[in-house]
Amino acid sequence: MIIDGIKIRNEILKEVKKGVSELPFTPVFCDVIVGDDPVSLQYVKMKEKTAESVGILFRSANFPMSTTTSLLIEEIEKLNKIPNMCGIIVQLPLPPHIDTQAVVDAIDQELDVDCLGIYASELFYNNENHIGFPAALACIAVLDSVGPITSSQNIVVLGQGKLVGKPVVHLLKQRKLPVSTIDSRTDNTREMLKNADIIISGIGKGKFITGDMIKEGVIVIDAGTSEDNGAVVGDVDLESVEKVASYVSPTPGGVGPVTVAILLKNVLAVAQKLKLAYYRQAGT
Numbered sequence: 001m002i003i004d005g006i007k008i009r010n011e012i013l014k015e016v017k018k019g020v021s022e023l024p025f026t027p028v029f030c031d032v033i034v035g036d037d038p039v040s041l042q043y044v045k046m047k048e049k050t051a052e053s054v055g056i057l058f059r060s061a062n063f064p065m066s067t068t069t070s071l072l073i074e075e076i077e078k079l080n081k082i083p084n085m086c087g088i089i090v091q092l093p094l095p096p097h098i099d100t101q102a103v104v105d106a107i108d109q110e111l112d113v114d115c116l117g118i119y120a121s122e123l124f125y126n127n128e129n130h131i132g133f134p135a136a137l138a139c140i141a142v143l144d145s146v147g148p149i150t151s152s153q154n155i156v157v158l159g160q161g162k163l164v165g166k167p168v169v170h171l172l173k174q175r176k177l178p179v180s181t182i183d184s185r186t187d188n189t190r191e192m193l194k195n196a197d198i199i200i201s202g203i204g205k206g207k208f209i210t211g212d213m214i215k216e217g218v219i220v221i222d223a224g225t226s227e228d229n230g231a232v233v234g235d236v237d238l239e240s241v242e243k244v245a246s247y248v249s250p251t252p253g254g255v256g257p258v259t260v261a262i263l264l265k266n267v268l269a270v271a272q273k274l275k276l277a278y279y280r281q282a283g284t
Contacts, residue, residue, distance in 0.1 A: 001247050002238075003221075005254040008145050013105035016055040018267045027086035027271035029058040029264070032081050032099065034067050039232075040091050050260050056086075056267055069099045073106040080108040086274060087267035107275035110273070113266035116162075125170060128154075130273070131266040136167035138258035139200050144221055146247045149198065154197040155179045158189075158209075158235070164202030164218050164223045201235040211240030220248040221257045 006105065020027065029051050032059040033042050043059060051058040061079060063072065088107045094100045104116040113122040115133045143149060155172060156207055159165040160183045174180045180196075182189050193197035193199060193213050201209060224235030234251025242248050251253055 002242060003142055003145060003249040003256045005076055005106075005142060005249060005270075008141060009257040009261040012151065012265055013054055014140070014256065015049070016261070016268050017262050020055040021067070023271055023275055025084050025269055025271075025275075026055065026057050027274075028057045028059055028060055028082060028084050028266045029087040030082075030085065030089070032061045032063070032072070032076065032079070032090045032103075034063045034072070034091070034094055035065045039227075044091060047260055048182075051246060051264055051267075054264060065095055065097070067095075069097075069102055072098065072103050076106040080106075080111060082155070083270075084274070086109060087111055087263075087268040089114045089263070090116070104108065110270060113263060113270060114166055121211060123165065128172065131269050132171070133163060133167040133257045134263040134266060135163045135202070135223055135255065136171055137262045138255045139164065139168050139202075139221050140171050141258050141262065142221050142249050142255055143166055143198065143200070143219065149175075149177060150197065151177055153177075153197040155197055155198040155200070156182060156192050157191070158182045158201040159203035161202055164200075168202070168223075186272065203235055205235055206270065207235040207237040208235045209241060210237045211244045214244055216244055217246045218244070221243045222249050222251050225251060225256070 027168055031047060033040060033044055041191060059073060079085065080091055088111045090104055094103065106120055109119040113123055115124050115131065120129060124132050128195040137174045143254060157165050157169050157179055160181055169181060170177055180192060182192055186215060190213060194215055196218055198219045200221040200223065204226045206226040206228045220236055220241055222234040222236040231254055236248060238250055
């Protein structure tokens with residue numbers, strides 16, 4: 001069965017919209033973009049449309065490819081101070097001449113809704129942050145949509161990247177679920193995939209997982225994206241995998257839309273903390 005990421009997204013957005021409507025101010029969310037890559041700009045436009053649909057004021061900060069690290073940091077520090085700012089993210093990847101970590105670390109730790117800054121990331125892995133990595137949380141939300149996961153199931157996470165693999169493993173271990181990982185150094189990848197009851201993939205290798213690599217009834221969550229002849233594809237060859245798997249999330253239409261919804265849920269969480277400060281300041 002194909003998992004409907006749009007349906008999951010809409011359920012999350014319904015909660016976010018309700019939460020935003022209860023705030024005494026309009027939260028602001030900003031996406032920092034360097035360059036004019038059409039795919040990135042299209043993705044930003046989708047985030048803008050989604051944010052505004054739930055009552056969040058979207059703001060984009062566009063910079064040319066020639067922008068320097070120091071200029072970006074300077075501009076982000078200005079964005080940090082905008083009234084009711086509740087989330088800032090940087091559209092990745094940045095050009096090679098820019099120090100990506102220095103740029104994301106310039107985002108105020110309270111506004112780092114992507115959790116890419118060192119401080120926010122440390123809080124997440126110490127289980128002290130009230131928000132988390134959107135793509136990783138989206139994988140878990142998609143997985144939860146098919147029913148309860150038990151410790152008897154063999155879970156395999158393919159890839160140990162910063163956005164998906166590593167934080168997904170942390171979230172699963174928080175639930176005390178056994179999980180095995182596959183990365184570029186794993187020498188028995190096919191055997192591990194064949195024995196998995198649940199596979200979560202975020203390696204960005206188009207159609208890497210095929211139907212002959214998995215066992216009957218497996219649950220496959222595809223969080224990878226790559227380009228194939230101008231089209232966005234996932235790590236999963238959907239045509240062959242859906243014939244074998246009990247559930248599989250498609251790309252596009254699976255983890256991606258849910259990721260955007262959870263990103264906005266993070267913005268709401270920041271706004272709700274700001275709401276408490278707002279009422280304290282008002283003396284109510």
